[in-house]
Amino acid sequence: MAADGAHGPAHSPAHASGPGYDFDRVIDRHGTWCTQWDHVEDRFGVPDLLPFTISDMDFETAPEVLTALRARLGHGVLGYSRWRQPDFLGAVTDWYARRYDTAVDPETVVYGPSVVYQISQLLRLWSRPGDGVVVHTPVYDAFPKVLAAHGRELRGAPVGDFAELERLLALPDSTVLLLCSPHNPTGRVWTRDELAHMAELCARHGVAVISDEIHADLAHPPHVHRPWARHGTGRWAVLTSASKSFNIPALTGSYGIIADEGSREAYLRALKEADGLSSPAVLSLVAHIAAYREGGPWLDALRAYVHGNLRMVADRLAAAFPGLGWEPPQAGYLAWIDLRPLGGGTDGYDEALQRQLIDREKVAIMPGTAYGAPGFVRLNVGCPRSKAEAGTDALVRAVRRLASPPAAGDGPGPER
Numbered sequence: 001m002a003a004d005g006a007h008g009p010a011h012s013p014a015h016a017s018g019p020g021y022d023f024d025r026v027i028d029r030h031g032t033w034c035t036q037w038d039h040v041e042d043r044f045g046v047p048d049l050l051p052f053t054i055s056d057m058d059f060e061t062a063p064e065v066l067t068a069l070r071a072r073l074g075h076g077v078l079g080y081s082r083w084r085q086p087d088f089l090g091a092v093t094d095w096y097a098r099r100y101d102t103a104v105d106p107e108t109v110v111y112g113p114s115v116v117y118q119i120s121q122l123l124r125l126w127s128r129p130g131d132g133v134v135v136h137t138p139v140y141d142a143f144p145k146v147l148a149a150h151g152r153e154l155r156g157a158p159v160g161d162f163a164e165l166e167r168l169l170a171l172p173d174s175t176v177l178l179l180c181s182p183h184n185p186t187g188r189v190w191t192r193d194e195l196a197h198m199a200e201l202c203a204r205h206g207v208a209v210i211s212d213e214i215h216a217d218l219a220h221p222p223h224v225h226r227p228w229a230r231h232g233t234g235r236w237a238v239l240t241s242a243s244k245s246f247n248i249p250a251l252t253g254s255y256g257i258i259a260d261e262g263s264r265e266a267y268l269r270a271l272k273e274a275d276g277l278s279s280p281a282v283l284s285l286v287a288h289i290a291a292y293r294e295g296g297p298w299l300d301a302l303r304a305y306v307h308g309n310l311r312m313v314a315d316r317l318a319a320a321f322p323g324l325g326w327e328p329p330q331a332g333y334l335a336w337i338d339l340r341p342l343g344g345g346t347d348g349y350d351e352a353l354q355r356q357l358i359d360r361e362k363v364a365i366m367p368g369t370a371y372g373a374p375g376f377v378r379l380n381v382g383c384p385r386s387k388a389e390a391g392t393d394a395l396v397r398a399v400r401r402l403a404s405p406p407a408a409g410d411g412p413g414p415e416r
Helices: 063-075 086-100 115-126 142-149 162-170 192-205 261-274 282-294 296-320 349-360 385-403
Strands: 050-052 109-112 132-137 153-158 174-180 208-212 236-240 254-258 334-338 363-367 376-380
Touching (some): 050 376, 063 282, 086 109, 142 153, 192 208, 254 261, 296 334, 349 363, 349 385, 363 385, 376 385
Parallel strands (some): 050 363
Antiparallel strands (some): 236 254, 363 376
């Protein structure tokens, strides 16, 4: 399954202002049925907030992807399609070979409409209602929902607590480790030794592994993502998509690597016969193929730009709150910020902070409680630098107000 050798990306990060890549450009997403911008009121109760929420980006996707999509639309016929064909499978296997020095057998690749759908199918195959599913906490908010919907019990081990992880995996009715790699929301990139230890524990206790690796392409050097395909034994699956790294989630579409032939065939039967999803979204296939064949330089430029945004957040937090000690995450564009040293997580603080952000600053920033972690916030900086600066400054002002409440009659934050 996996080749030996280095695991890093084949390309070194390009400068963020590389040819044709203008990540500073502000694109108005209003009126496009956009979850982050047009539907912010659904979660925060107030319309027209400046959003730093759901994990998509405000950047136009790679020009190579757009060119391929335009060409396919120019053909004009959008009939049923197939994912099991050499262009798609070759793009996936070549990407793993070039970016991760990992050999993937194309026979082990499967398709799905989304990573969460694929998780659901594998939970049905590898566990029963009432079984325990182990996750790392804090936890991506879709995981508790999908586990509850299938009647599985979430068992959370704090990130980095391997003693608790082993205790939970050893329980006789723990049947699956639902791994997030890199981890969302913390941005943690698991090391080679950590992954090997997890693999050994799961093999020892007969626990299957579902590894959600949708943020893998956004690991920031020197941190290196290592696919579970390099470590897995027994029943395991890697589930991922180009949707996060190339900002194409609206096209739908994901894929997986399922090593065990029986599990793979059972998954595909459910996909085709039970759910009627054998024909994929053809534009998703086109986008994945173009992204993986031609989009590497754009992705490297994007990653460098996003890391610059995260470095800006770190610098402004350090200037405002020297004792906070916040550092950028190891992967992704989600700034997971621990405000507990400033009072976060204490009685009333988190709600008061949200009121400051929403009512005074007119911004939407995800509270840590959404991921089971009071005292934290998750700030999405997958956006032009100007927006990232506005969100960071709004957060700083809101936190300062809670530390030093303003005098009566003080006006709201700056208008935009």
